[in-house]
Amino acid sequence: MNKPTDNDGGGAPVPGVKKYSRFLEFYKKEGGEKDMSSIEHSNGRWLFVTILVFFSIALSGVLSLLLGYWYFNRQLGQDRKYEVKVAVSGDPKIISGDELVYLVDYANLSGVELRDARIHIRYPAGFSLLSVLPEPTGDSSIWDLGVLSSGATGQIKIIGRILGEKDSSKTLSSVLYFVPHNFNSEFQEIGSTTGKIVGSDLSLALEIPDEMYVGEKVRGLIVYKSLRNEPLGNIKIDFENPSSFEILSSSVLLDPVENVFIIKNAVAEGEIAIEGIWGAHPGEDKQSIKLLGELGDESNFYRQSEIEKTMNVLRSDIESSLVANGSAEKSAIYPGDLLQYSLSIGNKSDALLEKIEVVFVVEGKSDFNNSHLRKDFRLLDWDVAKFNAPPLVKLLDIPKDQSFIFERRQMTWGEGEYKELAKLSPEGEIELSLSLPVTSSAAIKNLLGVDDFGRIEMESHFEVRVGKTGGKSLGQVIRSNSIRSILHSDLALDSAIRYFDENSVPIGSGPLPPEVGKETKYRVFWKLSQSFHESGTVSVRAVLPDGVSWAGNIRVGAGEMEYDFKNKVISWKINQLPSFTREISAVFDIALVPEAKHSGQILVLVPKPSIEAVDLYLKSPIERYGKTLTTNLEGDSIGQGKGIVGE
Structure with missing residues (x-):
């Protein structure tokens, strides 16, 4: 069937054909005048007209706004340069x-x-x-x-x-x-x-002796004053002192963490009475104590004034020194650790010291009210404490206004408890020692009655009381330095190495026990856990020994594990661990090829890994270590004991 055209008499018209034919007809005419009226125009003209009208209306609106703005500004600017004035003076x-x-x-x-x-x-x-x-x-x-x-x-x-x-x-x-x-x-x-x-408006002054002896208590005053004799509002005084100087007591509570005094709604003039001590000689006689004064509103404090006091610090004839786990200042302790104290007394005078008494005081402190604690809460396990000479032990009362203290215990040694304290010759020394286990994580949480908790620490010091010097009654009292032992996160790494899995299926390969010149592969398991305080920037690191190589097969539950082939360093890094992290694992394989010199030996496969992190609550570094893994395969029920290298 033929398609209808413009000349066909029947059939439905085909859209567009007629218009196209008219154009052809128009262009085919020769010699005649081109008649544009013969062309049938499309509906595009109406769209063009609509757009033109729309833009005309919009342009009129914009012109009206501009004219109004011009008129208003013309009205404002007819007679004056500034028609609306706002001026602030102060x-x-x-x-x-x-x-x-x-x-x-x-x-x-x-x-x-x-x-x-x-x-x-x-x-x-x-x-x-x-x-x-x-x-x-x-x-x-x-x-x-x-x-x-x-x-x-x-x-x-x-x-x-x-x-x-x-x-x-x-x-x-x-x-x-x-x-x-x-x-x-x-x-x-x-x-x-x-x-x-x-x-x-804030003026500060520090009244304290210009000369002090190590170990002897001194009293002083911090005086604050308004220069305009008006109430000062909120004051914060930062007490910047050398580490060997310690404030023992004060009429205004000293924040032990920030080392600041805060006085709210302070009047025009006031003072803070302090009692302090140089627990050890700082190395140089000339020392300075600095006070930084700040005024504050409800949310912020602003630095106002600064003063500095210089003094002479002189050595005493009787020296006392307290060390805990190798530190004479602040140290970190962890659940399950052993806290070891050493108390040293030295006679630097030319006279015989007699009837010496040593009083050691330990205080447990927290940053929350002790009303939340169970009455039997103890951070240290006193039942298994060990002494080189057993002391007399006494529990001391806790003042009602010091709710942050949860325990205060005193131990006393006299010549009856330690006969060397009866007499101490010139240049002679006496040392007392004691070791106290730190309570486990589970016990701490159970005794606290809360899952997560803040700062808990033990603060300790001792006093030496001398009855006679050179045969004369003296009654001199010398105080040692203080030590703060702060409980850190119980972040821990459990390490294991296996040849067989828990179902007795081999996951290693090669000879077992290992043999000289032959490769044996083992699988290493690292598991991180913690139960209080979040940890950040966690890094576990170990260096493989000679003869041990990296065999890959990495699987980590969080973070990233890398191996440095040049330095043979395995590193596992995690940005942050929540407070309650029961277990995050990393698994990898290593290979051992023993040499002839290793025959008959148990070899180290992975030396004890180091764990470094930051306790995010305390903003303090954490340093821990895992255990060393050997060919003896401790913990592998089938492979254990098969670690001696054969020929």
């Missing part, structure tokens, strides 16, 4: 802690009224509002002015107290929002003033 030199007065002046100098006018004040950091006139209509920073008629003026008076560090700048700004008459857009005008802090 003292350019500021004394931190002092009262300040700011004036915010505003005026409508235009020829039209302004609607919906409001002022928004932006206060600088450290500013405390004391009074304002007139009162704000919203919060303390917003004033709704309503309609400002032409020529209207006004003023806001702000009185406040500002805190900041010396040489810092403080800016108070004011924004006036308004809508001009017969206009819908909002405009704004900004005014501000900036002042520089040139001094502080």
Whole structure:
């Protein structure tokens, strides 16, 4: 069947054919005038007209807005340069802690009224509002002015107290929002003033002897004062002292972690009584103690003043030294560890010391109220404590205002407990020792009654009391240095090596026991766990010995494991471990090819790995070690004992 054309008499017309034929007809005509009316136009003309109308309307709207804006600004600028004025004035030199007065002046100098006018004040950091006139209509920073008629003026008076560090700048700004008459857009005008802090209202002084002896207690005063004789508000005093100087007591509680005093709502003048001691000679006689004073609001403190006191520190004729696990200052302890103390006493005088008594005091402290603790909570297991000379032990009462202390225990040695204390010759020394196990993680959590907990530590020191010197009664008391032993996360690594799995299926290969010149493969299992305090930047590291090589097959539950072929270092790194991490594993294979010199020996396959991390609660480093793995395959029920290299 033929398709219908334009000349066909029957059939339905084919869309587009007629139009196309008309174009052909138009172009085929020769000699005649081209008649454009013979062309049938498409509906595209109507689309073009619609778009043209739309853009015409939009352009008219934009022109109207521009004309309105031009008209308003022309009206504002007919006679004056600035038609809406906002000016803020204040003292350019500021004394931190002092009262300040700011004036915010505003005026409508235009020829039209302004609607919906409001002022928004932006206060600088450290500013405390004391009074304002007139009162704000919203919060303390917003004033709704309503309609400002032409020529209207006004003023806001702000009185406040500002805190900041010396040489810092403080800016108070004011924004006036308004809508001009017969206009819908909002405009704004900004005014501000900036002042520089040139001094502080806080004055500090430290009254303490210029000369001190190691081991002897000294008393002093920290005096704070307002130079304008007005209440100071909140004060923080940082006590920066050499590590061998210790504050024993104070009339204001000293934060033992930050080493700061905080006085809230302080009056114009006050003092803090302190008692301190040089527990050991710092190495040089000239020493300095520094105080840093800060004033604060509800959320922040700002450094104000700094003083430094220099003194002479002299050696005593009686020396005392306390060491715990090799440290004379602060040390980390872990659940299940052994805390070993050494108390040393030396006679540096020319006289005989007699009737010596040693009193050792241990205090358990936490950063939470001890009302949460069970009464039988003990961080150290005193039932299995060991002494080179058993002392007299006494539990001391805990003051009601010191709820952060959960235990206070005293041990005393006299000549009856340790006969060497009866007499100590010149240049003679006496040493007492004791070891105390740290309670296990499970026991600590059970006794605390909580799953996760904060800072727990033991603080210890001892005193030497001398009855006679050179045959004369003396009653001299010398105090040792103090040691803080802080409980860290119980992060631990369990290491194992196997040839057979738990179902007695071989997962290693090669001869067992290993043989000279032949390769034996083993599988190593590392498992990390912890039950309190989050740990960060965890790194487990081990170096393979000669004759042992990396055999791959890595599987890790978290983090990344890498092997450095050049240095033979295995490293496993994890960004963060949650408080309750029961087990995260890493598995890898190693290979051993013994040499002739190894025949008849049990060989080390993986030396004890080191564990380094950060206790994220204490923000303190963690250093632990795993166990060494050998060819003896401890823990492999079938392979254990088959570790001696054969020929």
